[in-house]
Amino acid sequence: MADQPCGFLVLDKAAGLTSHACVARVRRAYKLKRVGHGGTLDPAVTGVLPIALGPATRLLPYLEGDKTYRGVVQLGVSTVSDDLEGEVLARYAVPALEAADLEAALASFRGRIDQVPPQVSAVHVEGQRAYARVRLGEQLNLAARPVTIQRLELLGWDAATASLELLVRCSAGTYIRSLARDLGETLGCGGALARLRRTEALGFGLEQAVPLEALDQAPLPALLNPLAALGHLPQRQLLDAELDGWRCGRALDHGLSLEAGEPVAVLGPDGNLAGMARTGEGGLLQPKLVFNALG
Missing domain, CATH: 3.30.2350.10 (Pseudouridine synthase)
Structure with missing residues (x-):
């Protein structure tokens, strides 16, 4: 996963464009099939349209919805x-x-x-x-x-x-x-x-947004780190000794004050996103998404 684009692009959508058309344009520019947006804007509406690329599309259900x-x-x-x-x-x-x-x-x-x-x-x-x-x-x-x-x-x-x-x-x-x-x-x-x-949408604001025309220029806009969208969630960083177990789907203890089913962003020892977990039986973190490398 590390050798393909992964992260978020925030577009400042212009009037007259559909959200679907924006996704298609991003897909062509970054040569990716896995592209999705974080909330439809009507064609007449302008402003923040967060777009997830690559493995980051799997994070959309975890983002703040306001x-x-x-x-x-x-x-x-x-x-x-x-x-x-x-x-x-x-x-x-x-x-x-x-x-x-x-x-x-x-x-x-x-x-x-x-x-x-x-x-x-x-x-x-x-x-x-x-x-x-x-x-x-x-x-x-x-x-x-x-x-x-x-x-x-x-x-x-x-x-x-x-x-x-x-x-x-x-x-x-x-x-x-x-x-x-x-x-x-x-x-x-x-x-x-x-x-x-x-x-503002999903924790992203206009200050992070670029116009669609930026996709016509080189280099392409840099993608935002997936962690930029998960700041509203508690985090648990893995120790080196826990990394292999995490990748095999092993549950983790956490030492956090969490409600049952609450999502947690799990970071690798290097500080990059290693996946997502939820609290399960016995208070352990149950892996829900496991990424080999995201950064």
């Missing part, structure tokens, strides 16, 4: 997709609103809430994607799902255009388009997402 966005919500309109990309369903008069009115409405969306996904979304409905059924003219009744919004801040309010800018930090699976729609309903005037930029 994401941060900056977005603009347009009040006074309702669309089929809950953003301004979709067909307009209705337009409404926007009442005279002050920042205090917006803050009061936002308060009801902080914390754990039940959220209905947009009609135009990748949610599965009886074996089909919701967006595919909507394209056939169906009106769907999607079930609400629990999500958590840890941070929701009003960054600006433009009464002249009836638009507001928000900062949102949320759990995986949260739809900012749904938040825009529901906020508009709470304010009594409809709402749709006008613009969205993801500033």
Whole structure:
């Protein structure tokens, strides 16, 4: 594994590109088949798109799922997709609103809430994607799902255009388009997402991101060490005498304060990632992923 690219590339995705197209471009540039992204961005959305290459793709389930966005919500309109990309369903008069009115409405969306996904979304409905059924003219009744919004801040309010800018930090699976729609309903005037930029995902931020055009230059962007994505997890470093046993799948003691099933990043004696483990019976670390060499 050590002789093939392995790590993370963080793209600053431009508008108009699909996440799938970005993955395909990375795959061609690095001449790798094993490439995957850490959370789809809609084509109109810009910002952080973490991409795992090589053996690092196996680490995606262990990464922190929270994401941060900056977005603009347009009040006074309702669309089929809950953003301004979709067909307009209705337009409404926007009442005279002050920042205090917006803050009061936002308060009801902080914390754990039940959220209905947009009609135009990748949610599965009886074996089909919701967006595919909507394209056939169906009106769907999607079930609400629990999500958590840890941070929701009003960054600006433009009464002249009836638009507001928000900062949102949320759990995986949260739809900012749904938040825009529901906020508009709470304010009594409809709402749709006008613009969205993801500033953080899976522990990676814009400061680590490169544009897709960087793949057209030599040398290719250096990949981030897999450990850069695992800083939120406890670690256990192997002793030299433990390395062979680890590679054979032998459980480890750890001396850490851990809950049952909690993931742990296991480092080799050289400090590079040797794999992932979870606490099992008897409090031992059970190997779940074993890498021969990652660095």
